[in-house]
Amino acid sequence: MRWGSLVPAIVATLWAYTVLRTRHATGRAISILSFSCRILSANPALLPLGFATLAATVIWTWLWTLMFTRVFLGGHLSMVNHIFIIDLGTWWLGAYFVLTHLWCLGVISGIQRAVTAATVSQWYFHRLIAPSPSSWQIVQAAFSHSLGMLFGTICLSSLLSLLIRLPLLILPRRCASILSLAAYSCVPTPLVTLTNPLTITHASVHSLPLMISARSLSQLTFLTPEGAAAAPHYRHAFAYANDGNGGLAPYRMAKLFLHANRLIMSLSLGFGGWVISARSLQIPGDGNTRGSxxxxxVGLVAGVIGWGVLGAIEGILAVIVDAAIICWASEVGVEGREARYCREAGEIFGSGQDELLMRQTHDIGECDAGANSWRAF
Structure with missing residues (x-):
């Protein structure tokens, strides 16, 4: 436990460094989370959707475990060493079962993301219509839409994320670039954009295929997939904290707050359950020996329960944040138009984009001035 405590210490140090580098965006990040909570309060049916997603994940995991133990544990008893040996052909079937399990989990998460994104887009663009539908009607319509037109897009996105995004996160940056270049000849869309969670959010908001949504998302320069949310390698996840003036700094800070809250609460529940159980359990007849x-x-179970329950809440708010920034980005476009459907979103997200456009204009002006001075020389 003493050596294991170094892991949260390292993570806390990295998070503290990231917060310190982007401390100017803390106020806007809190405003983004407050804005997301107001969207959730206007659509309370999204809260049962998050817990239903958690329940579906648990039920599917139990069913998969029952099937996996019956299929993967097929083998024979060795007559020499008297040990149970799993057959070689069963390993391939076990790997297939693991990939199927991960794919189904991705599909379940994608359905939740699609339903939440469609609900947020309806609130963003059509919340002032009269008569306005109830929250349950909106979520039911979005759920039917996600199981209808968008189901193939969700399955394709989950499969590509499983087969492509995992190697991109594990492999070094140079190998990931070579893999992306090789796959670009087959699919004329950057792989990082294609597997970005914002792509399926964009597809749900606009009811577009995955490829078209990936191209549309790549045209939004202030939602570039090279951000921290889609970093191609884990070593570069905290490198974007150095870009303290980035337009997406408050957005990344808001997502970081959600992840940190989930991890801190889960660790607190785990350590609390471990300490309380260790102090309360005592072996009879020995006053010095306590259970360990x-x-x-008990601590592990408490941490897992906290991680799952808080993950449902974090998943709801995180997808609401993603859907809100996609709706705002789709409205203002790359030209930086004024946000008319939701001025509050323009005030929260817009200042970072204005700074980015001003820096781009300043850089272009410097290039033109340099070219004119060279021609004069």
Whole structure:
């Protein structure tokens, strides 16, 4: 436990460094989270949707475990060493089962993302219509839409994320670039954009295929997929904190707050359950010996329960943040038009984009001035 405590210490140090580098965006990040909470309060049906997603994940995991133990544990008993040996052909079937499980989890998460994005887009663009539909009607219509026209897009996005995004996150940056270049000849869309979670959000908001949504998202320069949310390698995840003036700094800070809150609360529940169980359990007849393994199990279960429950809340708010920034970006476009459907979103997200456009204009002006001075020389 002493050596294991170094892991949260390292993570806390990295998070503190990131917050310090982007400390100017803390106020706007809190405003983004407050704006997302107001959207959630206007659409309360999204909260049961998050817990239904958690329940579906747990039920599917239990069913998959029952099937996996019956299929993967097929083998024979060795007559020499008297040990159970799993057959070689069963390993390939086990790998297929693992990939299927991860794919189904991605599909479940994609359905939640699509439903939430469609609900947020309806609130963003049509919240002032009369008579306005109820929250349950909007979520039901979005759920039917996600299981209808968008179901193939969700399945394709989950499959590509499983087969492409995982190697991009694990491999070094040079190998990931070579893989992206090789795949670009087959699919004329950057792989990082194609597997970006914002792409399926954009597809749900505009009811577009995955390829078209990826191209449209890549044209929004202030939502570039090279951001921290879609970093191609884990070593570069905190590198974007150095770009303290980036237009997406408050957005990344808001997502970081959600992840940090989930991890801190889960660790607190786990350590709290471990300490309380270790102090309360005592072996009869020995006043100095107390239970330890039992306390580890209790702490682990408490941490897992907290991680799952808080993950449902984090998933709802995180997707609301993604959908809100996609709706705002689709409205203002690359030209930086004024946000008319939701001025509050323009005030929260817009200042970072204005700074980015001003820096781009300043850079273009410097290039033109340099070219004119060279021609004069």
């Amino acid at each position: 393994m039992y306390a580890y199990v």
